[in-house]
Amino acid sequence: MLTCSQCAVSQPESAYSPDQRKTSGRQSRCKRCGAAAKKAARTQGLVKTNKAANARRQAKYRNNNVEICRERNRAWAAENPEAMRAKARKWSQANRAKTRAWASRREKAYEQRIALKFSVAIGAVYERAEILSLVTPHVFHVDHVVPLRGKDVQGLHVPWNLQCLTATENLKKSNRMAA
Numbered sequence: 001m002l003t004c005s006q007c008a009v010s011q012p013e014s015a016y017s018p019d020q021r022k023t024s025g026r027q028s029r030c031k032r033c034g035a036a037a038k039k040a041a042r043t044q045g046l047v048k049t050n051k052a053a054n055a056r057r058q059a060k061y062r063n064n065n066v067e068i069c070r071e072r073n074r075a076w077a078a079e080n081p082e083a084m085r086a087k088a089r090k091w092s093q094a095n096r097a098k099t100r101a102w103a104s105r106r107e108k109a110y111e112q113r114i115a116l117k118f119s120v121a122i123g124a125v126y127e128r129a130e131i132l133s134l135v136t137p138h139v140f141h142v143d144h145v146v147p148l149r150g151k152d153v154q155g156l157h158v159p160w161n162l163q164c165l166t167a168t169e170n171l172k173k174s175n176r177m178a179a
């Protein structure tokens with residue numbers, strides 16, 4: 001047991017910070033008194049808060065207590081949804097380029113998914129024409145309902161603009177279009 005030089009309370013050694021310069025190996029002031037003195041000095045503007053050192057200490061703590069910090073953050077986020085939204089807004093405003101890049105990547109991925117679905121559906125129409133040609137006496141072609149290079153309107157190479165026609169029907173149609 002050691003007696004604090006400031007509050008005069010007797011406490012076990014663990015209540016004092018180590019100090020090799022002292023014969024006891026501990027500071028004469030207890031940890032609580034030391035912390036209070038530091039806080040008082042800070043609030044009175046006697047000492048400058050060392051922001052860099054604080055940040056280093058916090059980073060070290062976070063590194064050594066990843067799970068605890070994660071759990072704490074999760075709990076805080078669950079209790080402060082509005083603050084989280086505001087934070088997200090602020091972040092995306094400060095990172096316009098990044099959010100824009102993400103949005104365009106999302107858009108591109110969406111377009112790719114659509115294109116893939118189209119190509120599957122289009123492939124199915126061509127397959128149907130092949131099967132019909134095999135199982136019927138006619139030869140079937142895949143025809144664009146609205147021609148791709150029509151005179152007035154240009155059709156699209158999309159599933160709903162495709163149909164299976166017999167070669168004869170197809171020829172008739174193109175003659176009609178040309179006329």
Ligand SMILES: [Zn+2]
Nearest residue numbers: 004007030033
């Ligand atoms: Zn004390």
